[in-house]
Structures are given as structure tokens and as C-alpha cells.
Amino acid sequence: MKPFKGRDIISIRDFSREELIYILKVAQKFEKQNKPVLKGKILSTLFFEPSTRTRLSFESAMNRLGGKVIGFADAAVSSAAKGESLHDTIKVIEGYCDVIVLRHPVEGAARVAAESAGIPVINGGDGANQHPTQTLLDLYTIKKEKGKITGLNVGFIGDLKYGRTVHSLADALSKFNCNLFFISPDSLKMPSDLLEELGERGTKYTETDDLNKVSRYLDVLYATRIQKERFADPIEYERVKHSYVIGPSLLRKTKKDIIIMHPLPRVNEISPNLDKCRQAVYFKQAHNGVMVRKALLALVLGKVK
Amino acid sequence: MIDKKIRIDPIKNGTSIDHLNPGTALEVMKVLGLHDTGIVTIGMHLESKKFGYKDIIKIENKELTQDEINKITLISPHASISIIKNFNVEKKFEVMLPKVIEGSVKCKNPKCITNIESVETKFHIITKSPLKIQCHHCERHMKKEDISLL
Numbered sequence: 001m002k003p004f005k006g007r008d009i010i011s012i013r014d015f016s017r018e019e020l021i022y023i024l025k026v027a028q029k030f031e032k033q034n035k036p037v038l039k040g041k042i043l044s045t046l047f048f049e050p051s052t053r054t055r056l057s058f059e060s061a062m063n064r065l066g067g068k069v070i071g072f073a074d075a076a077v078s079s080a081a082k083g084e085s086l087h088d089t090i091k092v093i094e095g096y097c098d099v100i101v102l103r104h105p106v107e108g109a110a111r112v113a114a115e116s117a118g119i120p121v122i123n124g125g126d127g128a129n130q131h132p133t134q135t136l137l138d139l140y141t142i143k144k145e146k147g148k149i150t151g152l153n154v155g156f157i158g159d160l161k162y163g164r165t166v167h168s169l170a171d172a173l174s175k176f177n178c179n180l181f182f183i184s185p186d187s188l189k190m191p192s193d194l195l196e197e198l199g200e201r202g203t204k205y206t207e208t209d210d211l212n213k214v215s216r217y218l219d220v221l222y223a224t225r226i227q228k229e230r231f232a233d234p235i236e237y238e239r240v241k242h243s244y245v246i247g248p249s250l251l252r253k254t255k256k257d258i259i260i261m262h263p264l265p266r267v268n269e270i271s272p273n274l275d276k277c278r279q280a281v282y283f284k285q286a287h288n289g290v291m292v293r294k295a296l297l298a299l300v301l302g303k304v305k
Numbered sequence: 306m307i308d309k310k311i312r313i314d315p316i317k318n319g320t321s322i323d324h325l326n327p328g329t330a331l332e333v334m335k336v337l338g339l340h341d342t343g344i345v346t347i348g349m350h351l352e353s354k355k356f357g358y359k360d361i362i363k364i365e366n367k368e369l370t371q372d373e374i375n376k377i378t379l380i381s382p383h384a385s386i387s388i389i390k391n392f393n394v395e396k397k398f399e400v401m402l403p404k405v406i407e408g409s410v411k412c413k414n415p416k417c418i419t420n421i422e423s424v425e426t427k428f429h430i431i432t433k434s435p436l437k438i439q440c441h442h443c444e445r446h447m448k449k450e451d452i453s454l455l
């Protein structure tokens with residue numbers, strides 16, 4: 001395992017199974033620990049597109065560990081609006097802080113920032129590409145709620161074609177011998193090159209458009225938002241949106257200890273009636289983001305053992 | 306070894322690109338920018354003992370850069386290159402894909418930073434045959450048919 005001090009967190013693919021497990025272990029240690037181990041450290045949050053939750057979750061993590069946060073939440077106020085290259089922006093800002101979290105609409109932006117900066121860069125989402133801290137908090141939630149990740153039956157439902165969170169999590173779960181179930185309308189199926197990659201790794205997966213056919217096998221059901229603007233035909237959207245609403249009645253057909261996850265925000269994929277069921281873990285999942293981000297900040301700044 | 310069936314004249318100094326996949330010579334000419342640089346001889350659809358048919362290009366007074374060789378490899382992975390000095394083959398080698406290709410291939414993803422800012426492209430080879438490469442920046446996979454050379 002490569003040491004974490006000074007490392008960038010850009011893509012979930014950069015981490016071995018062993019490293020992923022280690023990050024989750026450190027996150028667990030930070031569940032209750034809020035010692036100011038990052039006192040005197042400064043985090044820059046550079047948000048070239050808004051993502052209030054990701055930003056606040058990082059700020060909360062940094063503040064909980066005694067560090068300070070500077071940054072911007074909107075590209076319009078940054079020098080990029082004046083045409084400065086990302087490389088130049090990063091070269092300037094790295095002199096102001098110890099670690100950078102970057103959110104950027106352009107795919108590959110985080111990789112460029114990491115290669116420009118001499119300090120660690122954490123990817124807070126680069127377009128449709130990667131959002132590794134989301135994937136890590138998803139893994140953390142599964143581990144915490146189910147006690148393990150290896151060998152679980154994990155279903156994904158909703159927009160699997162454009163869902164970045166689904167792609168990254170499926171990729172990560174393939175390192176843990178999970179059986180994957182992809183449940184979506186035909187128009188929103190998993191991209192074929194990703195399925196090809198899973199197949200090459202020997203990951204078992206099943207595709208279906210009917211949740212009822214596979215619901216009884218699932219240990220985890222991960223739902224994602226179906227966005228109206230993805231559909232060329234509004235009638236198709238109307239037809240599809242109702243067939244993928246998850247409510248308490250689903251739980252009659254599943255294992256009793258299934259967990260229902262969602263990266264949030266939801267629109268109408270999950271009925272609010274499900275919220276009070278113990279199987280609904282999506283709000284806990286969002287809170288887990290702080291633990292994972294505390295762990296990553298402490299790791300890359302060399303403050304974990 | 307000089308192929309006896311070659312119908313084009315030997316050159317004094319320069320580079321001979323042999324065993325190009327049949328039909329790829331013009332594409333190679335184009336990516337090497339050979340249309341107005343000096344004397345170039347092309348043979349197309351010549352018989353080949355190894356592959357059935359092949360194309361061949363002989364370029365006078367030119368040595369290829371690594372970047373140019375990488376581009377030839379992407380078009381025709383079994384090509385071989387001979388460097389000719391004074392009518393003799395001074396060096397002959399088969400092209401080989403490096404693990405990383407820098408600067409020669411365009412990313413097919415319009416939202417990739419390499420298509421938006423002035424960032425040099427970089428690709429990792431995932432599999433050689435069939436050819437599959439991954440963008441270092443946006444992580445998209447590309448197959449042979451997706452590849453366009455810069």
C-alpha cells in the first residue's frame with residue numbers, strides 16, 4: 001500500500017481493494033473522534049460549479065478536525081471567469097493552503113489540478129467522470145449497515161446510463177466480488193463499455209427492467225434520480241417514472257434486512273413513506289460523507305499515524 | 306532482407322515503412338504530413354509472405370520521431386521500420402505500442418479537459434489486441450475505430 005500522505009484523491013480506480021478498506025477503517029475511527037488533528041491546516045474549496053452538500057460536508061469535516069477553510073462556491077467569482085487556465089489558478093492557490101478540494105464541470109479537471117499542484121488535491125466531482133468521495137461514502141455506508149461488502153447482492157435502479165455515482169460504485173464493488181443487478185428501462189441501461197469491463201474482471205451481473213424479478217435477492221438497493229431532461233420522448237418519461245418508484249410495499253418482497261440507498265437529492269424515486277422504515281439509510285448515507293472526508297483530509301495531510 | 310517482389314526502387318537514405326495493413330498507406334502519409342516534404346514512394350496492396358497483402362512507404366531523407374512511430378503503430382500495429390543509410394538497412398524494427406501515448410491521439414469526449422483547455426492528451430493502453438485505450442484525464446475508453454490522430 002502506498003503511503004497516503006501527500007496523495008491526491010482523484011479517481012476511485014486509483015485505489016486497490018486493500019487501500020479502499022483502509023480508508024473505510026480510518027473513517028470508522030473518525031465516527032466519534034473530533035480531536036483537532038488538522039489545527040493550523042487550511043483547506044481550499046474551489047467549486048467551479050455549485051454543489052452545496054459536497055462543499056458543506058468537506059467544510060464540516062475540516063472544521064470538526066480543527067482546520068480552517070477558504071474558497072469559492074461559484075465559478076463566476078473566480079479568475080477562470082476572466083479566462084485563466086485551471087493550471088494557473090491552481091499554481092496560485094496552492095500557495096494559500098495545505099489541501100485543495102476541486103469541483104469542476106469539465107471531465108479530467110481534477111487530474112490536471114493534481115498534476116499542477118504540489119499539495120494534495122481531492123476531486124469533489126469532475127463532470128460526468130468521477131466523484132470518489134461519494135463512492136467512498138457509499139462503500140462506507142454499505143460496510144457500516146451490512147457489516148461487510150464482499151459477496152453482497154447489490155441492485156442499482158433508475159438512470160444507469162448517465163449516473164456517475166452508479167458507474168463508480170459498480171466499479172468499486174467489482175473489487176469485492178459483489179453480484180450486481182442493474183434495473184432500468186431499456187433507454188437508461190448501463191453503458192456497454194462499463195459492462196464489458198465488469199465482465200472482463202469476472203464480475204457477475206444481471207440486467208432487467210423489472211425490479212420484482214430480482215428484489216428478493218438483494219442485500220442493497222441503490223436508487224438514482226431519473227431526470228426528465230434525459231428523455232427525448234416525454235411520454236416515455238411519464239411511463240417510466242412510475243414504474244421505478246420505491247415505497248414501503250417493496251419491502252414485502254425483499255429480504256428483511258435489505259438497505260435502500262440514494263445519493264440524494266431525490267425527486268420521486270423514493271416515496272417519503274419509506275423514510276421511517278429502518279431499511280431506508282439514505283440520510284445516514286449523506287451524513288457518512290463527513291466521516292469519509294475527515295478520514296481523507298487527515299490521511300493526505302499525514303495526520304493519521 | 307529485401308523483399309524480391311517489391312516493385313518500387315530502393316532509396317539511398319531515409320526510412321522504409323513496411324508491412325502496413327493494406328489500404329492504410331494514404332492515412333499514414335496524411336498523419337506524417339508527407340505530401341510536400343520530399344520524395345516519397347508508396348506501394349499499395351503488394352503481396353506479403355507474412356500477412357497476405359501489405360502497403361509500403363519509402364521516404365527519402367527522413368528519420369521518424371517517436372511520436373510519428375506511435376501514430377503509425379495506432380494505424381497499423383504490425384508495421385516494421387527500416388532506417389536506410391547509403392542503400393543499406395542500418396536498423397530494422399517492428400513498431401511497438403508504448404504503455405502510454407502522449408500527445409498523438411485526440412480524446413473522443415468533447416467534455417474532456419484536453420478538448421477544452423490547452424492540456425496535452427495522454428492515453429493508457431488497456432489491451433493491445435483488440436486495441437483499447439483509456440484517457441488519462443476523463444477516463445473514457447476508446448477503441449481503434451474511435452481513435453483520431455492529432
Ligand SMILES: [Zn+2]
Pocket residue numbers: 108412413414417418419440441442443444445
Ligand atoms: Zn479524455
